[in-house]
Amino acid sequence: MKSIMRSLSAILIVSIVLLIMINRLNAAQGFSGDNTLTVYNWGDYIDEELITLFEEETGITIVYETFDSNEAMMTKIQQGGTTYDVAVPSEYMVQKMVEEDLLIELDHSKLPNLSNIDERFMDLPFDPNNQYSIPYFWGTVGIIFNTNLLPEGMELTGWHDLWDPALENQILLIDGAREIIGMGLNSLGYSLNDTNPEHLYQALEKLEELTPNVRAIVGDENKMLMANNEATIAIGWSGDAADIMGENEAIDYLVPEEGSNLWFDNFVIPKTARNIDGAHQFINFMLDAEIAAQNTEYVSYSTPNKEALQFMPEEMVEDERFYPDPELTDRLEVYENLGQRNLAFYNELFLQFKMYRK
Ligand code: SPD
Numbered sequence: 001m002k003s004i005m006r007s008l009s010a011i012l013i014v015s016i017v018l019l020i021m022i023n024r025l026n027a028a029q030g031f032s033g034d035n036t037l038t039v040y041n042w043g044d045y046i047d048e049e050l051i052t053l054f055e056e057e058t059g060i061t062i063v064y065e066t067f068d069s070n071e072a073m074m075t076k077i078q079q080g081g082t083t084y085d086v087a088v089p090s091e092y093m094v095q096k097m098v099e100e101d102l103l104i105e106l107d108h109s110k111l112p113n114l115s116n117i118d119e120r121f122m123d124l125p126f127d128p129n130n131q132y133s134i135p136y137f138w139g140t141v142g143i144i145f146n147t148n149l150l151p152e153g154m155e156l157t158g159w160h161d162l163w164d165p166a167l168e169n170q171i172l173l174i175d176g177a178r179e180i181i182g183m184g185l186n187s188l189g190y191s192l193n194d195t196n197p198e199h200l201y202q203a204l205e206k207l208e209e210l211t212p213n214v215r216a217i218v219g220d221e222n223k224m225l226m227a228n229n230e231a232t233i234a235i236g237w238s239g240d241a242a243d244i245m246g247e248n249e250a251i252d253y254l255v256p257e258e259g260s261n262l263w264f265d266n267f268v269i270p271k272t273a274r275n276i277d278g279a280h281q282f283i284n285f286m287l288d289a290e291i292a293a294q295n296t297e298y299v300s301y302s303t304p305n306k307e308a309l310q311f312m313p314e315e316m317v318e319d320e321r322f323y324p325d326p327e328l329t330d331r332l333e334v335y336e337n338l339g340q341r342n343l344a345f346y347n348e349l350f351l352q353f354k355m356y357r358k
Pocket of ligand 1: 042043044045090220237263264265
C-alpha cells in the first residue's frame, strides 16, 4: 500500500512539474490560453502595477513580453509561432502591418473609454477612423543634453551642432534605423521619408563624419547613462528625456531647428490573437483616464488621453517640451511606411554605419 502511495505521489509531483513547465514554455513563446492575454510592448513602457490591477479586476493572466524596435516586433509577428493578443507598433509600422494583413479590425463598441482620447490624435492618416489602432503614447525625436557637461559657450539649437569636435566621444545614439538615418537626412535638409538612394548615401556619409563624437549606440540604457552624467548628449525620444529629468536636474531636451520626427505608438490586435475579447478589455482598461494618468506619470511619455491630464501633476502637463503646441508639431514629420524595399535599405545603411564605427 505504502509503495502504491509513493508511486502515486511521484506521478502527481512529476505531472505538476510538467504542467508548470508547459505553462512557462507557452508563456515564453507568446502562446495565449483562454484566460491569458499576451501583451507585446516596448521595454520600459508600462507601469507594471497596472498589469497586476488588470489581472485582479478581470481574472485574466497577462503574459508580458518586450521588444526594442518596430522592426524586431514586426519580424517576430511575421515569423509566426506566437499568439500576441496586443502589440504596440509606431504609426508607419501600423500601416505596414495593415498592408500585410496582420491586424484585426477593432471593435470600438468594446472600447467605451476611447472617447477619452484627444480628437487631435484620432483618425490620423496612417489609420483612418482608427480601424486597427488606438493611440498609446506620442512624442518627438530630439536632443537630450546635460547642461553641466556641455562644452563651454556651446548653445545647442539643432542637428548641425552635433558635429562640433568639442563633443568628441560624447554622444549616445538611439538604436533605431529610422531615427538615425533620419537625423542624417534632416541635417542635410532632406525629408525623413526620403527614398532617393543618392540622398540616403549622402546621409550615411554625413553620419560617418559624426563617428568621432559617437560614444555608443544604445537602447533603453541611454536613460541610465545620461542620468549618471556618463555622456553629454543622447539622441532619442522625448519621453526618455522626461524620464531622465526626473533623475538628473541638469538634463534638458530640444527639438532640432532643422526639423525632426513626430511619432505615435499604438495598441493593435494582431491577427493571430487568441483572446480578442481580453485584448479589447485590456486596451479599454489602459484608456481609462485615471489608469492612463498613473501610467503616464510612471512611463513619462506624452499621453494622448485628454481626460487623464486632470489627474496628472500640472508641471508635467504644462511642460512644452513634452506637450508642445501644434505650432511646433505641425512643422515635424511623421514617418511614412516607405515599403519593404526602402525600409530594408534604411536598415542596411544603418547597419553599414554601425559596422563603420567598429
Ligand atoms: N522605452 C519605450 C520606448 C518607446 C518609444 N517608441 C517610440 C517609437 C518612435 N518611432
